[in-house]
Amino acid sequence: MRLMHYLRALRGIMARELLRFVHQRERFVSALVRPLVWLFIFAAGFRSTLGVAIIPPYETYILYEVYITPGLLGMILLFNGMQSSLSMVYDREMGSMKTLLVCPLPRWYLLIDKLLAGVLVAVLQAYTFLLIAWFYDIQAPLEGYLSVLPALVLSGLMLGALGLLLSSFVKQLENFAGVMNFVIFPMFFLSTALYPLWKIQESSELLYTLASYNPFSQAVELIRFALYGQFNLYACIYTSVALIVFLIIAIIGYNPSRGMMQRKGGPAA
Amino acid sequence: MTLNATPALTVAGLSYAYGKKKALDRVSFAVAPGECTILLGPNGAGKTTLFSLITRLYDSREGRILIAGHDVRKEFSRALAQLGVVFQQTTLDLDLTVLQNLHYHASLHGLSRRRADARIREELERQGMFERRKEKVRQLNGGHRRRVEIARALLHEPRLLLLDEPTVGLDVPSRKAIVDYVHRLCSDSGIAVLWATHLIDEIYENDRLVVLHKGAVRADGSIPEVLKTTGAETVGDAFHRLTREAA
Numbered sequence: 001m002r003l004m005h006y007l008r009a010l011r012g013i014m015a016r017e018l019l020r021f022v023h024q025r026e027r028f029v030s031a032l033v034r035p036l037v038w039l040f041i042f043a044a045g046f047r048s049t050l051g052v053a054i055i056p057p058y059e060t061y062i063l064y065e066v067y068i069t070p071g072l073l074g075m076i077l078l079f080n081g082m083q084s085s086l087s088m089v090y091d092r093e094m095g096s097m098k099t100l101l102v103c104p105l106p107r108w109y110l111l112i113d114k115l116l117a118g119v120l121v122a123v124l125q126a127y128t129f130l131l132i133a134w135f136y137d138i139q140a141p142l143e144g145y146l147s148v149l150p151a152l153v154l155s156g157l158m159l160g161a162l163g164l165l166l167s168s169f170v171k172q173l174e175n176f177a178g179v180m181n182f183v184i185f186p187m188f189f190l191s192t193a194l195y196p197l198w199k200i201q202e203s204s205e206l207l208y209t210l211a212s213y214n215p216f217s218q219a220v221e222l223i224r225f226a227l228y229g230q231f232n233l234y235a236c237i238y239t240s241v242a243l244i245v246f247l248i249i250a251i252i253g254y255n256p257s258r259g260m261m262q263r264k265g266g267p268a269a
Numbered sequence: 270m271t272l273n274a275t276p277a278l279t280v281a282g283l284s285y286a287y288g289k290k291k292a293l294d295r296v297s298f299a300v301a302p303g304e305c306t307i308l309l310g311p312n313g314a315g316k317t318t319l320f321s322l323i324t325r326l327y328d329s330r331e332g333r334i335l336i337a338g339h340d341v342r343k344e345f346s347r348a349l350a351q352l353g354v355v356f357q358q359t360t361l362d363l364d365l366t367v368l369q370n371l372h373y374h375a376s377l378h379g380l381s382r383r384r385a386d387a388r389i390r391e392e393l394e395r396q397g398m399f400e401r402r403k404e405k406v407r408q409l410n411g412g413h414r415r416r417v418e419i420a421r422a423l424l425h426e427p428r429l430l431l432l433d434e435p436t437v438g439l440d441v442p443s444r445k446a447i448v449d450y451v452h453r454l455c456s457d458s459g460i461a462v463l464w465a466t467h468l469i470d471e472i473y474e475n476d477r478l479v480v481l482h483k484g485a486v487r488a489d490g491s492i493p494e495v496l497k498t499t500g501a502e503t504v505g506d507a508f509h510r511l512t513r514e515a516a
Contacts, residue, residue, distance in 0.1 A: 005379030012376025016362070016369070023364045095358035102324045103377035104349035 009105055010113045017117035021124075031079060031125050035072035036132060043068050055196055057228040069138050070224035071193025073126050073148075074216060077156045078188060080125065082180055084118035085163025089170055101254075108251045115164060115247075119156035126152050144227045151226035151236075155219035158239050161246035162215075168253025191217040192224075215242035275338040277302050277351075277429040277461030278323070283332030285318055285484075292318040293484045295332070300463050300477075302428065305455040307472050308465040310481035311512055316465040317357065319481070320433045323463075324354055337428045350378070353422030357433040359414055363407040367398065367417050370406060371424060378425035385424070392420035396450065412443025419450070423460075430454070432464045436471065444471075452476075469505045478504070480511050487511040 021028065043065040054061060091097035100110055130145065140148075162183075170179055188194075190211045197217070201208035211217055215238065222235035278300040285293040293315045300306045310316050321327040323334055325341050325348075334341040339348035361370050368389065375385035393399040396416045406414060415435055422430055432451065436444040448471050455462050464471070472478070478495050480488040488495045488511055492504060501507035 004381075008376045008379050008381070012373050015376070016365070016373045019365055019369055020362070095356055095360045096362060098324070098326060098354075098356055099360045099374065100377065101326060102349055102352065102354055103374075104346040105377070106346070 006105065006109065009103065009110070010116065013100075013110075013113040014117045014120055017114075017121055021121045027083070028125070031076060031083075032129060032132070034079065035075050035129055038068065038072055038075070039065060039133065039136070039138075055198070057225045057230045063138075065136070065138055067196070068194055069130075069133055069140075070227055071191070071220050073129065073152065073223050073227075074155060074159075074191070074193050074220040075188060076126050076129060077119075077122050077152065077159050077219070078184060078216060080118060080122035080156065081159035081161075081163035082166075082184055083163075084114070084121075084160055085167040085170075086180075088114070088164065088167035092167075107254055111164060111251060111254055112247070115157060115160045118160045118163075119153055122156045122160070123149070123152050126156075140227045141229055143229050147229050148223060148226040151222045154236070154239055154243065155223055158215060158219055158243040158246065161243050161250055164250040165246045165253060168250050187214060187216045190214050191220055193217075193220050215239060218242070275302075276300060276335070277304075277337055278463060279333070279335040280319070280323070281333045281335075283319070283322065283329060283334060285315075285322060285327065285329045285331070291484055293322070293329075296481070296484070296486055297332075298479045298486060298489050300429065300461045302461050303455055303459040304477055305452055305462045305464065305473070305475070306477045306479055308463055308479050308481060309467065309469075309472070309508060310465070311467055313483075314467075314481045315484040316481060317433060318484075320354075320356075320431055320465060323431060324352065325349065350425070351428045353425070353427035353430045355415070355418045355422050355430070355432045355435045357435075357437060359418065361406045361414060361417060361421075364405060366403050366405050367393070367409070368402045370417065371402075371421055374421045375424050380425060388424050388426075389420070392423050393417075396420055410443075411439050412446065415439065415443070415447055416450075419447070423454075428461060430460055430462045432462065434465055434467070436466070436468070448473075469508060472504055480508060482512045 047064045058066075088097065091100075100114075101107065103110070130140075133139075166179055166183065190207065191214050192211065193216070197208060197212055200211050218235040218238040222232050222239055225232035225235065276299040280299070281297050283293055283296045284291070296315075296319065298306075308316055308319070318327070322329055323336070323341065325345055328342065334348075336348040337351040339351065341348045362373070365373070371389045371393075372385055375388065380388065389402070390399060393402055396419065398413065398416050398420065401409065401413065406417065409417065419432075419435070430451070436447055439447070451462055451464065452473050454460055472492070474492060477491055478488060479486060480495070488498060488507070490498070495504070495507050496502065499507040499510050501510055
């Protein structure tokens with residue numbers, strides 16, 4: 001009976017997230033336009049200037065577009081994680097978060113449900129992007145489209161948990177833009193999404209170190225290998241550990257006795 | 270002790286502070302089943318803080334809150350299952366339909382699809398909103414949105430209904446409809462209601478009053494009791510004296 005309650009709540013939260021997503025078509029379009037602009041314009045423009053040597057999982061020379069495709073999948077997940085986090089802050093300000101938090105289920109479970117719902121939407125976007133890329137002749141082996149699914153889910157969870165963590169500490173909506181700039185851009189540019197690690201190392205040892213410890217790099221590598229049917233154990237462990245750490249901090253942040261709901265100075269009673 | 274004898278809500282010695290600023294100071298009162306208790310207090314009295322503690326959005330180690338006999342801190346799941354809330358701000362999803370909003374709530378409370386359908390129909394029909402179930406909430410006016418929120422709070426058949434200034438911003442007919450409806454709920458279904466307001470005209474003669482001011486309970490009892498202790502002739506007068514004397 002209790003288990004049914006948990007499952008029904010999960011279904012309800014996921015259904016709501018999907019409905020909201022369907023109702024906000026512009027969100028879907030803009031979520032797709034961003035990586036597609038990078039793919040069609042940025043990658044095409046840089047194709048000749050950024051030569052990529054043969055590195056695993058690739059077995060041959062590849063076009064730059066092919067190299068950045070997993071990075072752009074990561075970008076979709078990253079933006080989605082931040083988007084859900086933004087909507088958490090919005091929900092909190094608008095009050096709809098309260099509806100969720102006063103239901104008789106543990107808060108950690110509700111947060112994980114929220115996270116899963118966000119990932120569901122992100123994965124749908126990621127596959128739509130892959131489909132468009134397919135027609136643009138960026139094609140991975142067929143089995144890669146299946147093996148990339150767990151990698152997308154794990155990376156999406158990790159980035160969603162990061163968003164959740166941020167949302168538990170960001171006080172107001174207007175502060176969020178700053179956080180986004182400080183999180184999204186360094187995370188994205190200091191990663192293997194746009195250029196391989198050795199390329200970064202050529203320019204700066206410091207940037208190389210930062211990029212290799214960036215959890216987003218590991219998420220991108222996990223996706224990159226999975227898209228070609230290979231398993232990157234190190235990236236998987238790194239991403240999983242980051243997920244656990246982010247999630248634990250986020251859950252502490254949302255704990256009623258210690259968390260942000262209390263630190264905000266309270267409502268206008 | 271029979272189930273009905275258990276208060277729907279017990280607040281005992283509850284204190285809460287935002288940093289050094291004390292928002293609630295040893296607040297104690299109880300709400301019995303079938304009783305409509307008006308939590309009356311001026312703005313800044315601590316009403317919303319009290320509601321945030323009852324709903325476990327905040328947590329306080331000083332004092333206890335029991336909902337239908339279940340401690341909010343120790344048995345939060347059982348306690349919150351008996352609680353329906355209408356917050357001050359609308360918490361409906363404006364882009365979803367009435368039905369979608371209600372189904373979302375039903376799933377959070379673990380209702381099966383069939384049970385949810387039946388309960389949604391029942392609650393919406395009671396408020397004359399069933400015909401509008403497929404409309405987006407954004408298309409509804411403030412009064413109708415509030416009705417949907419009350420229906421939502423009652424879906425899982427709680428024993429205690431909390432309403433935090435639910436009529437703020439509504440026109441007079443909508444306000445009256447909601448005040449009437451909630452009072453009828455108390456007498457007809459036996460649900461306990463705790464209604465926070467600063468509007469004297471929302472009080473009915475059989476209501477119980479808890480006057481909160483500057484975080485402390487200044488009066489607690491039936492209207493005749495409160496009038497007697499304050500020596501006032503009207504509730505408005507009593508409220509004025511209680512909040513003025515203590516200021």
